[in-house]
Amino acid sequence: MGIFKKITAGLKKTRDSIVGTFDSMVKSFTKIDEDFFEELEEILIMGDVGASTSAKICEELRRRVKKEGVTDPQQIRELLQEVIAEMLEGGEGLRASTKPSVIMVIGVNGVGKTTTIGKLAANLKADGKKVLLSAADTFRAAAIDQLQIWADRAGADMVRHEEGSDPAAVVFDSLSAAKSRGVDVVICDTAGRLHNKKHLMDELSKINRIIKRECPDCDLEVLLVLDATTGQNAVEQARQFMNVADITGIVLTKLDGTAKGGIVISIRESLGLPVKYIGVGEQIDDLQPFDAREFARALFDTNSD
Ligand SMILES: Nc1nc2c(ncn2[C@@H]2O[C@H](COP(=O)(O)OP(=O)(O)OP(=O)(O)O)[C@@H](O)[C@H]2O)c(=O)[nH]1
Ligand SMILES: [Mg+2]
Structure with a gap:
């Protein structure tokens, strides 16, 4: 199995819980309003993202939705992925260059x-x-x-x-x-x-x-x-x-x-x-x-x- 496949397989349960629920939620909304963000925040909290982090993610999403003029809930998926990736970035590499x-x-x-x-x-x-x-x-x-x-x-x-x-x-x-x-x-x-x-x-x-x-x-x-x-x-x-x-x-x-x-x-x-x-x-x-x-x-x- 390739590395990416392994990660996606390893994340299956988390993906089903967070993204699965997110996708069905998105379908029930025709516009992006405060109710939408409230529901999204709930989903993130249920997915163990933590209350303060979930609030931060939604805050950042609100900002981008406004800035980019997004109106279709379906488009939020990509933005959300982007916001999460940016939050996770930085300092991941192992520092092991000296011998030993x-x-x-x-x-x-x-x-x-x-x-x-x-x-x-x-x-x-x-x-x-x-x-x-x-x-x-x-x-x-x-x-x-x-x-x-x-x-x-x-x-x-x-x-x-x-x-x-x-x-x-x-x-x-x-x-x-x-x-x-x-x-x-x-x-x-x-x-x-x-x-x-x-x-x-x-x-x-x-x-x-x-x-x-x-x-x-x-x-x-x-x-x-x-x-x-x-x-x-x-x-x-x-x-x-x-x-x-x-x-x-x-x-x-x-x-x-x-x-x-x-x-x-x-x-x-x-x-x-x-x-x-x-x-x-x-x-x-x-x-x-x-x-x-x-x-x-x-x-x-x-x-x-
Ligand atoms: N499914 C799964 N099991 C894991 C993973 N990492 C470790 N385990 C299992 O977790 C159990 C405990 O792992 P150990 O490596 O012995 O944990 P430890 O922290 O060294 O434990 P102590 O020495 O008792 O403190 C083992 O049965 C591992 O096989 C993982 O990524 N996935
Ligand atoms: Mg041990």
Whole structure:
């Protein structure tokens, strides 16, 4: 399956919910009036775009409708796609140009961190990069073994310690190994951590300190993984993490299993954080670099059903 096909397939539920409802709503209107915008705002909110972001989208649409003199509700579709694409744009690319570069992957339990790391490693390998995985989720032995399976699948090196060992020490060893082996990208797995667990947050800052000390000039991405199926809760989770970590981007997983894909817009707009990757399935090739225009196009694409 081509990349665009994969994204459109992964977004099917969201598209049905937002654009499907939008299309039938448009048919019931003969002119664009305040009722039209009110109904549109409702649809966006129902599609997990979030109240303030939905209001912003409608405000921008009103402006363009006026400016461009649009009178036919059918024409709104294109304008809406355009407004959403523009809102989503900016900062999507992964910064990983130094050798080594470091990617720290954080997020609460079960959101898809380890799986994302495996997929990301495979992506980077396909780009010809040498990748090393750092098993800094030492909380459970199973977590280390799970990462090892992904490392093997992706053809990446891995540095691991025993269960229960200090995660910062794993990262320290990973960075030393990366330097001596000429690795391009080090990706650090971390334990699923909760904002109210102080020791876990301390652990996160300790890992961060080690990276800053051992690799001061390296490109560092701190990617927060969020599970799209949790809808607006994911936005709240991101807010909590922003208080304790310098997040550089979001990976939004499990878009394939939900109609709540509208939160992509909410995250970008209300938190100002770029979405860098989206997960649209459980297989190794199911992680896609986020492309704002492509995402908006996939959201409105009805030819693929
Ligand atoms: N459908 C779907 N499932 C996904 C996606 N990403 C991850 N998963 C699944 O989500 C589940 C949890 O993934 P993990 O990678 O183990 O999550 P984690 O954040 O590392 O979890 P902990 O280590 O327990 O904190 C697994 O069953 C994955 O296969 C995705 O994009 N789509
Ligand atoms: Mg994990």
